[in-house]
Structures are given as C-alpha cells and as structure tokens.
Amino acid sequence: MAAKILLLLMVVVVLSAAIDTVSVLAEETDPRALPAEWATAKKYKATMDVKTRQAFDGVVAAAPPAKRSEAVEAVLQQQLNMDISLGKATASGDENNFVSVAGAYEKAADAVIAASPAGKLGTMAFAFNGVVAPDPGRCPAVDKAFCETYAKTEKAFAGVIATGDTPRIRLGITDLVLKQRLATDAAINKVYAEGDRDRIARTLAAYAKAADAVAAAAPPEKLRVMELTFSAVAAAAHLQAAAGGAAKA
Structure with missing residues (x-):
C-alpha cells in the first residue's frame, strides 16, 4: 500500500512539473504576447484577463447540469473569438487599437459578471459578440x-x-x-x-x-x-x- 501511495505521489509531482513547463512555454510563445514597450496595453490586458476569466467561470457555474456542456462550449468559442480579435489588434502594431479592443472586452465581462445567473449565458453572447469595432468610450483617441x-x-x-x-x-x-x-x-x-x-x-x-x-x-x-x-x-x-x-x- 505504501509503495502505491508513493508511486501516486511521484506521478502527481511529475504531472505538476509538466504542467508548469507547458505554462511557461505557453507564456513564451503566446500569440497575444505584446511588444515590450506597450506598457499601457499590458495593464489593460491584465485587467481584462482577470475579468473575462471571472465572467466565463460565472457562465459555466450558473448553467444547470443539463446545460453545462453547452455553456462550456459557448465559453470556449467566445475565448477563441476574443483571442483572434486581440491577435489582430496586436498584429496591427497600434497600441491604442489593442487598448480599445481589450477595454471593450473588459466592459463585456463586466456586463456578464453583473448579470443574474439565469441571464449570464445570454448576456455573454450579446456582449462579447459585439466586441469588434472600436470602443466608443475611447473616442476620439481611436479610429x-x-x-x-x-x-x-x-x-x-x-x-x-x-x-x-x-x-x-x-x-x-x-x-x-x-x-x-x-x-x-x-x-x-x-x-x-x-x-x-x-x-x-x-x-x-x-x-x-x-x-x-x-x-x-x-x-x-x-x-x-x-x-x-x-x-x-x-x-x-x-x-x-x-x-x-x-x-x-
């Protein structure tokens, strides 16, 4: 029994190390990695990441068991769409453009966080799907x-x-x-x-x-x-x- 427990602990340690390694590599090769000089954009991205994760977790947690897989799929699709939009904003080479997109996603996340449990999935679909054009709140500094x-x-x-x-x-x-x-x-x-x-x-x-x-x-x-x-x-x-x-x- 002791030998089995020791083996399980070793497996956990190895898996944990592997996960840490993958995380580091993911950070180094992150397609959304921002230029070093984009200090303002990095601040917006950090805040956006926290809020969007909270919003997505809330959507999944609020879904009834029968709808949980549907909610997870919807969240993954929104995450993919968001990554694509942010990737395009980064590729544009315009820090203000990235800040505008990240700020808009942050507002979308705020809307989901504030929604009732029953309304979170619908709010996510509406709020996040609307984030593509520049954020009007940043006019006239954007497009x-x-x-x-x-x-x-x-x-x-x-x-x-x-x-x-x-x-x-x-x-x-x-x-x-x-x-x-x-x-x-x-x-x-x-x-x-x-x-x-x-x-x-x-x-x-x-x-x-x-x-x-x-x-x-x-x-x-x-x-x-x-x-x-x-x-x-x-x-x-x-x-x-x-x-x-x-x-x-």
Missing part, C-alpha cells in the same frame, strides 16, 4: 472615421427620440431607434471583424450619410427618414456580404 460616424448616428438617434410629443409616443420611438442602433452596431462590427478596410470605410461613410439625412430632416420627418436611410444601408451591407460569400464559394 477617427468610426468616432465621427458614431457621433453622427448618436446625434441622429437622439434627434428622432426628441420628436416624441408625449412620454408614451417617445417610448415607442425609442424602441424603434434601439432596433436601428442594434442593426447599425451589428453591421459595423461585422465589417470590422472581416478586416476589409475598404468595406469598413464604405460602411462608415454610408451610415454617416444616413445620419446626416436624419439630422437635416424636419422633426415630423425624422423617424421616417431614419427608417428609410438606415434600413437601406443595412440592406446594402447584407447584399455585399452575400455577394462576397458567393464569390468565395
């Missing part, structure tokens, strides 16, 4: 074209909401505006995720133009103009994406 377009769309949406004469009407308009905002964010995130700079520029320009049209419209016409112009941009983006997919096939 200039993005920040200008974001400012214009926010102004346009606020103008539409302000046209509501009564609280009830304003609430209904706010719901319509929210749908357009979500569609706009989704379209912009998608082109950023694809990484085609020309498409990014065209999409941002199209939404900026739509926002200008809303801002220029008379108050009674703002809602109609918003639905017409923003929906047209989203439809055009969808057609471009479909054409691109067909061409690749």
Whole structure:
C-alpha cells in the first residue's frame, strides 16, 4: 500500500512539473504576447484577463447540469473569438487599437459578471459578440472615421427620440431607434471583424450619410427618414456580404 501511495505521489509531482513547463512555454510563445514597450496595453490586458476569466467561470457555474456542456462550449468559442480579435489588434502594431479592443472586452465581462445567473449565458453572447469595432468610450483617441460616424448616428438617434410629443409616443420611438442602433452596431462590427478596410470605410461613410439625412430632416420627418436611410444601408451591407460569400464559394 505504501509503495502505491508513493508511486501516486511521484506521478502527481511529475504531472505538476509538466504542467508548469507547458505554462511557461505557453507564456513564451503566446500569440497575444505584446511588444515590450506597450506598457499601457499590458495593464489593460491584465485587467481584462482577470475579468473575462471571472465572467466565463460565472457562465459555466450558473448553467444547470443539463446545460453545462453547452455553456462550456459557448465559453470556449467566445475565448477563441476574443483571442483572434486581440491577435489582430496586436498584429496591427497600434497600441491604442489593442487598448480599445481589450477595454471593450473588459466592459463585456463586466456586463456578464453583473448579470443574474439565469441571464449570464445570454448576456455573454450579446456582449462579447459585439466586441469588434472600436470602443466608443475611447473616442476620439481611436479610429477617427468610426468616432465621427458614431457621433453622427448618436446625434441622429437622439434627434428622432426628441420628436416624441408625449412620454408614451417617445417610448415607442425609442424602441424603434434601439432596433436601428442594434442593426447599425451589428453591421459595423461585422465589417470590422472581416478586416476589409475598404468595406469598413464604405460602411462608415454610408451610415454617416444616413445620419446626416436624419439630422437635416424636419422633426415630423425624422423617424421616417431614419427608417428609410438606415434600413437601406443595412440592406446594402447584407447584399455585399452575400455577394462576397458567393464569390468565395
């Protein structure tokens, strides 16, 4: 019996040493390793790593036993997506770009951490899938074209909401505006995720133009103009994406 216990202890020691070695090698060859001079980015990455791990662990822990494997799979996919996005940000050579992406993932993690146990999985899917475009909270220090377009769309949406004469009407308009905002964010995130700079520029320009049209419209016409112009941009983006997919096939 003593011999078996000693053998088990030796196995544990060997495995522990192997794990430590793998961890060291992983750190040395980490595809997300940042340039030595990126001090600010490293601070953001450290905070982001802690919060995203807490968020992912929370999603798995909150899942009922029957859904646990599904939650683990969803978390692993989000981790992969995050690593790809951060890898692209690192490869860009722009520290501000990396800080923007890392900051956005930190905010997404905060949303998951704050969500109720039942809502953590859904919140993760929504919050983390939206992290691709620059973080508006860092404007104007990040992508200039993005920040200008974001400012214009926010102004346009606020103008539409302000046209509501009564609280009830304003609430209904706010719901319509929210749908357009979500569609706009989704379209912009998608082109950023694809990484085609020309498409990014065209999409941002199209939404900026739509926002200008809303801002220029008379108050009674703002809602109609918003639905017409923003929906047209989203439809055009969808057609471009479909054409691109067909061409690749």
